[in-house]
Amino acid sequence: MTTMVAEQFSKGLEDVVAGTTTICTINPENENLLYRGYSATDMAEKANFEEIIHLLIEGRLPKKRELKRVTKLLVQERKLQKLLIKILKQIPPSANPMDVLRTSVSFMGAIDQNRQFSIEDTKQIAYSLIAKLPFALMTWFHLSKNQPLPKVTKTLSFAGRFLQLVTGNEPDPFEERVMNASLILYAEHEFNASTFCARVTASTLSDIYSAITSGICALKGPLHGGANEAAMELILKFSSPSDAEKGIMDILNRKEKIMGFGHRVYKKSDGRSQVMKKYVQELSSRKGNTKYFDIAEKIEKIVREQKGLFPNADFYSAVAYYLLGIPIPLYTPIFVLSRTSGWSAHILEQLSDNRLIRPRGLYQGPPQKEFVPIDRR
Numbered sequence: 098m099t100t101m102v103a104e105q106f107s108k109g110l111e112d113v114v115a116g117t118t119t120i121c122t123i124n125p126e127n128e129n130l131l132y133r134g135y136s137a138t139d140m141a142e143k144a145n146f147e148e149i150i151h152l153l154i155e156g157r158l159p160k161k162r163e164l165k166r167v168t169k170l171l172v173q174e175r176k177l178q179k180l181l182i183k184i185l186k187q188i189p190p191s192a193n194p195m196d197v198l199r200t201s202v203s204f205m206g207a208i209d210q211n212r213q214f215s216i217e218d219t220k221q222i223a224y225s226l227i228a229k230l231p232f233a234l235m236t237w238f239h240l241s242k243n244q245p246l247p248k249v250t251k252t253l254s255f256a257g258r259f260l261q262l263v264t265g266n267e268p269d270p271f272e273e274r275v276m277n278a279s280l281i282l283y284a285e286h287e288f289n290a291s292t293f294c295a296r297v298t299a300s301t302l303s304d305i306y307s308a309i310t311s312g313i314c315a316l317k318g319p320l321h322g323g324a325n326e327a328a329m330e331l332i333l334k335f336s337s338p339s340d341a342e343k344g345i346m347d348i349l350n351r352k353e354k355i356m357g358f359g360h361r362v363y364k365k366s367d368g369r370s371q372v373m374k375k376y377v378q379e380l381s382s383r384k385g386n387t388k389y390f391d392i393a394e395k396i397e398k399i400v401r402e403q404k405g406l407f408p409n410a411d412f413y414s415a416v417a418y419y420l421l422g423i424p425i426p427l428y429t430p431i432f433v434l435s436r437t438s439g440w441s442a443h444i445l446e447q448l449s450d451n452r453l454i455r456p457r458g459l460y461q462g463p464p465q466k467e468f469v470p471i472d473r474r
């Protein structure tokens with residue numbers, strides 16, 4: 098048994114197939130990312146995020162009538178529970194916004210009187226969480242700055258409403274498109290660390306609140322979702338592309354990682370980053386400010402030349418958010434707002450054909466020893 102475990106061992110579970118799925122697949126050779134068979138990068142330019150939520154959760158693209166229903170549901174379900182608002186008021190302004198989201202989901206689970214959690218209930222809770230989380234996040238954010246929560250224009254898309262919640266203004270259609278694309282590209286990514294956590298929790302027949310909370314916990318780290326904030330903080334350290342060139346060389350010489358680069362599955366490039374780069378380039382020129390794009394592009398060039406590494410989805414998304422006027426501590430939370438759709442799809446899939454996820458560990462400790470009572474140690 099031990100030999101079998103040893104043969105199957107792969108550090109960090111690299112290349113280990115941990116389950117079957119019909120939700121998403123990644124082809125690292127051609128950087129193709131498919132959601133239920135459709136190209137995510139293609140949909141980032143052609144679809145709206147509401148359609149993707151339906152696609153992931155229901156398993157098919159919505160017809161007009163279904164899209165209308167989901168869009169309405171996401172507007173209706175946005176209202177936060179009074180008890181949750183009370184809790185949000187108590188979270189200090191210095192808190193990490195990812196912790197605010199984690200606490201919000203966990204608390205919503207604690208006050209949900211439903212104790213059955215059928216697949217249908219789980220699906221309804223998924224839509225409700227997707228609708229509520231932007232409001233929970235931004236309610237706390239504005240409370241922490243003693244400012245009122247901006248009113249939202251109900252007719253705006255999910256992406257547009259979020260931008261309005263952040264800045265207080267109705268976004269122009271191009272800005273809304275950029276935000277929409279980024280939400281689509283962040284929505285789903287197969288068995289990544291946070292999705293795997295969510296599936297493990299679901300596999301114990303816990304509930305969707307616990308499973309989404311697990312996902313948020315894993316996404317917070319800088320090796321996963323946290324990379325978009327770290328990437329922007331890096332870009333802001335430099336005053337010009339030539340300054341960036343020198344600074345990046347110093348970091349690489351110190352053998353430190355450049356956040357927003359590299360990937361466990363992709364080996365040549367990340368197609369999501371190319372879409373976001375295109376949007377950032379256009380957004381920069383529309384805003385008449387190409388400084389951050391120029392610095393980011395220089396960093397991309399140096400890291401590619403020196404390390405053969407490419408920017409992942411987080412790198413240019415970070416620049417897009419900066420140009421859209423979104424404060425940096427909200428970047429990883431945006432990932433949660435989007436990925437809750439993918440996590441929910443995986444939780445539903447896990448529940449529909451469940452088997453407890455319980456891998457083995459390769460033991461490297463001492464052989465069996467006699468227990469020594471405390472007075473003889």
Ligand SMILES: CC(C)(COP(=O)(O)OP(=O)(O)OC[C@H]1O[C@@H](n2cnc3c(N)ncnc32)[C@H](O)[C@@H]1OP(=O)(O)O)[C@@H](O)C(=O)NCCC(=O)NCCS
Binds near residue numbers: 109354357362410
């Ligand atoms: C994503 C990531 C965790 C994948 O990690 P992984 O598959 O375990 O790969 P490793 O960390 O083992 O990296 C393999 C090699 O590439 C190097 N490398 C990987 N990403 C790097 C980066 N961003 N900057 C510099 N070097 C990097 C490692 O130092 C290592 O070099 P070595 O073999 O000389 O030691 C990793 O690329 C990373 O830490 N990137 C930065 C964080 C990030 O952007 N995360 C978001 C992912 S979408």
